[in-house]
Amino acid sequence: MENRGLIFIPDISGFTRFMHEIEIEHGRHIIQELLETLVNANQIGLEISEIEGDAILFFKFGEAPELEVLYKQVERMFCDFHKYIIAYDNRRFCQCKACISAVNLTLKVVAHYGEFTTYQVKNFSKLIGKDIIVAHQLLKNDIEQHEYWLVTQNLLNGQQPNGFTDWMTWHSGSKTTENEQIPFAYTQIGLLKDSIPPYEPPLLEPLEKVKMTSVSMEYDTDIKKMFFTSGHLELRHRWQDGVKSIEELDHFLPGIGSRHRRVSNDGETILYASGFSYDPDSRVVFSESDENRTGTLYFVLEKLGDTRTRLSLEYYLKKDLLKQLTFRLFKKDKMEESFRKSLVNLKALLPEIVVPVDF
Numbered sequence: 001m002e003n004r005g006l007i008f009i010p011d012i013s014g015f016t017r018f019m020h021e022i023e024i025e026h027g028r029h030i031i032q033e034l035l036e037t038l039v040n041a042n043q044i045g046l047e048i049s050e051i052e053g054d055a056i057l058f059f060k061f062g063e064a065p066e067l068e069v070l071y072k073q074v075e076r077m078f079c080d081f082h083k084y085i086i087a088y089d090n091r092r093f094c095q096c097k098a099c100i101s102a103v104n105l106t107l108k109v110v111a112h113y114g115e116f117t118t119y120q121v122k123n124f125s126k127l128i129g130k131d132i133i134v135a136h137q138l139l140k141n142d143i144e145q146h147e148y149w150l151v152t153q154n155l156l157n158g159q160q161p162n163g164f165t166d167w168m169t170w171h172s173g174s175k176t177t178e179n180e181q182i183p184f185a186y187t188q189i190g191l192l193k194d195s196i197p198p199y200e201p202p203l204l205e206p207l208e209k210v211k212m213t214s215v216s217m218e219y220d221t222d223i224k225k226m227f228f229t230s231g232h233l234e235l236r237h238r239w240q241d242g243v244k245s246i247e248e249l250d251h252f253l254p255g256i257g258s259r260h261r262r263v264s265n266d267g268e269t270i271l272y273a274s275g276f277s278y279d280p281d282s283r284v285v286f287s288e289s290d291e292n293r294t295g296t297l298y299f300v301l302e303k304l305g306d307t308r309t310r311l312s313l314e315y316y317l318k319k320d321l322l323k324q325l326t327f328r329l330f331k332k333d334k335m336e337e338s339f340r341k342s343l344v345n346l347k348a349l350l351p352e353i354v355v356p357v358d359f
Contacts, residue, residue: 006062038056044069111151138175230299294317
């Protein structure tokens with residue numbers, strides 16, 4: 001059985017269109033996270049032959065697994081894939097086409113059983129065989145929707161693919177190649193999304209907090225440019241008073257829960273992106289909190305006109321009478337002065353900033 005085994009390919013649908021209409025860098029990060037999610041969801045000992053842009057070629061030599069086992073694997077990958085997308089869509093800051101359209105990506109899975117073998121190219125183990133070609137050909141088919149599980153008759157081997165869920169309906173199909181007709185069965189799996197629990201945002205700010213100070217300035221610029229300039233971490237040291245540098249600590253795109261290290265005149269601080277709401281027709285708000293959830297800085301952007309925006313820097317402290325008193329006596333005046341300098345610096349920076357077209 002060493003040259004026979006399972007070929008299992010989860011494929012991200014919508015990838016090509018997605019990559020054509022977005023910023024490539026952000027698309028790369030999102031797809032990387034989704035592929036890592038699929039790899040981490042492997043629970044039946046599948047091996048990886050290669051990652052093919054928008055798909056992963058998994059395999060496992062030996063007898064074919066029971067269909068129930070395969071279904072559980074499909075279910076796990078599909079649900080984890082969509083959990084990630086739902087979480088990303090809820091926590092993302094970026095408004096480029098890549099980040100907005102990520103929620104429309106879907107997943108299909110092709111499972112086949114046949115003959116193949118491995119060969120070595122330096123440190124890489126590759127698969128070769130007619131059935132590897134067959135499995136890839138099956139990714140291109142006439143199934144209209146793109147959230148399905150396709151199983152070939154080679155893998156079914158006379159078994160009936162049913163009984164996994166009450167709602168699952170199987171259909172017959174076939175793929176015509178140059179050499180043969182490949183029969184298969186398939187079922188839509190989109191309803192699995194109904195089993196995913198509602199997204200719960202992480203608690204990164206004090207449950208009870210008090211506004212300690214607020215400083216505002218109005219700018220002759222539109223709210224999207226203001227959000228792009230004030231929100232991007234790589235620009236912070238150019239306008240935020242006392243900030244020397246910002247280092248992002250997570251490799252995923254900035255959003256609620258992402259961390260960065262701020263190096264300032266007062267030392268180093270780890271901050272979490274802790275909140276976000278976006279309505280470019282009226283108001284955009286994002287916030288950052290320290291690791292201990294003691295203090296939170298809100299950036300409040302209000303649209304005053306098509307080319308007029310107000311930015312307010314608002315600082316909140318966890319509700320604690322002693323901390324509030326200490327802040328008012330020793331820190332408030334200094335913070336307000338720093339905020340005012342920051343807002344003036346931002347005004348000088350804005351003319352240099354060019355916002356990407358698809359932001």
